[in-house]
Amino acid sequence: MFAPHLPDRHWLNEALAVLEADHNRTGDTHLLRFPLPPQWGVDLYLKDESVYPTGSLKHRLARSLMLYGLINGWIREGTTVVEASSGSTAVSEAYFAQLLDLPFVAVVPRRTSPAKLALIESYGGRCHLVDDAAAVYAEAARLADELGGHYLDQFTHAAAANDAGDTPGLAQSIMGQMRLERHPVPRWIVVGVGTGGTSATLGRYVRRHRLSTGILAVDPEGSAYHEAWRTGDPAVTTGGSRIEGIGRPRVEPSFVPGVVDRMLPVPDAASVAAMLHLRRATGSVAGPSTGTNLWGSFQVVSELVRAGTTGSVVTLICDRGDRYADTFHDDAWRAAQGIDPEPYLTAIEDFLSGTPVLEHV
Template sequence: MVVTPLREVPLPPEWGIGLSLKDESAQPSGSVKHRLLRAAFVQALAAGQITEGGTVVMASAGPAAVAGAYFARMLGLDFVVVVPRSTRPEKVAAIEAAGGRCHPYHPPAAIYQEARRLAADTGGFHLDHFAAAHAIDWRGVTSTDGVRGGKVTGGGHAGDGSAGYGDGVFRGGDVRGGAVEGGAGGGHIAGEIFEQLGRSPEWIVAGAGTGATSATIGRFLRYHGYETRLAVADPENSAYFPGWASGVSDYATGMPSRIEGIGRPRMEPGFLPSAIDLVVPVPDAAAVGALAHLRALTGIAAGGSTGTCLWAAWRLIDRMRAEGRRGDVVVVMGDAGAAPVLDGDAYAAAIGRFLETGSLDVPQ
């Protein structure tokens, strides 16, 4: 099991506040969706939904596709990803480098229907990573029977928690060594944060795409009785902030997010508002500015979803200072990919002044 690193962002020591990045891009697949897709594959294996040498089809052009391709290749499976025809060439290249085959389709809103059709036509398994958002064990313990030490134990029937593949291991698909061992969930991201810090952070900040990461962290915090609060950073055009604020579970904006991997035009079933303490709406330009400042300060190159979360973290740190609170803020660093081409200079400058003066002036 890979324990991803915490990367410290230096703050004035007299503040008594720590800022760290939980670098999920350090996963073997390089994807923040690594834990989710690992859990989804384990669940499908245990239910007998994936067959040896078979085909797995999913619809995504984000980090989930890269993680899915990684696990499919490990298991010797054909992996087809339905992507919008407008997907950037570098993202297609990343999916293909991980072992996937891209199937461009238009319009973008219909890629999910096309993935279901392809799976049905090929006799493959449709991996719906939005529906699989609850596959991760949020308690931080192993819950999937039939999976031991990274292998699928044999002899069972689909649906009874075992895989039913005789000796239980696909040829070339012995998924040990930090891949899918330990059942659905494996190492828990929040549990790792607590162990690495050696104390409870004041805030954990995450983005929301499927909603799986935030739901998993929020449930973990409540199950174990931690006082740590969870904030979700939400980009422009996303339904999560207005849906959370209004309590409307089917809220929709009908507009796509410009930040890769997070933000959705509708509230997804994996998003759990009751497990979240705060949703912070973040201008896309603020995400770009936060990334530019991060790189100048630390040399860390990150992507748009990390920038979105980082700006939310700066807002929370400003609030902590105003309230006289000390403690840690941990940002889930979800990607190392590209960010939108926007002018974020005003936001980068505001962060720089904040570190000098202790006062965050938000650009208008």
């Protein structure tokens, strides 16, 4: 027989109120213009997701995943929350777990930057390191089962969690902020692919609202996504990417190739060069995934200008560069990794000097 009374939802309601209040405090992120030669008639905008309290685009995703777990009944009072992550998602999830007074365990590759590990721990999370980046999925599921907890599983639930959110998402925010610009509907939005949730959400939005905006997904060295998208084979596997936060050794369930209009593979040295140029040109210190986005944005800007087409391009500042002070922003570390950004820096500087051709190095 059915119980005569509804179950007590006091803790759930309180948890949802905490998330809503946090969102109300943190507000929206800024949309910044990147300096391009004015004679080109093309505008490039950077959506700065690094200004969130946890310093990255993953703040949005973490909140959505936590909300998704709550409303589905997977997360309850005292539930241990577990995630498989290369760093930034776990940082943001640790923040939200602390807000809700929930234990949090991040299963991360051992090569994750020490700065990110320290941030996870600063929010009360525990880091569980694995040597093989491909093993994070199974280990996170095993730990959640062992602890009687919930595996957030960003790689499966990212797109669904983003779409289930009760607040305006990234796509709505971008389009709202573009409303008063001279080219309000972007010709291209350029994003990297980690879980695949961001490209899926943006791609669905522009189709649903019948916008003439293309989605360009940029993919770093070692990632499976571009080859899988190019060949139509979702079973492609690779060794994974050095660019933290994007690029995966396999195609994740949240990736929706049908809403991606183009994909562009990006060398790691090009990602780093664009990251370094961003700092020189604007003072914004970002991570290498932002550089991947920026390199792809320069490519489509170049195409538009050479075609004599005006318009706008939007991309993302994904996270703060201080997390990479000892890695991608360190000359000695890059040299040890065999990453030489200088030829790409020269190409970027030549490009932005007014000649709208970005040479492939």
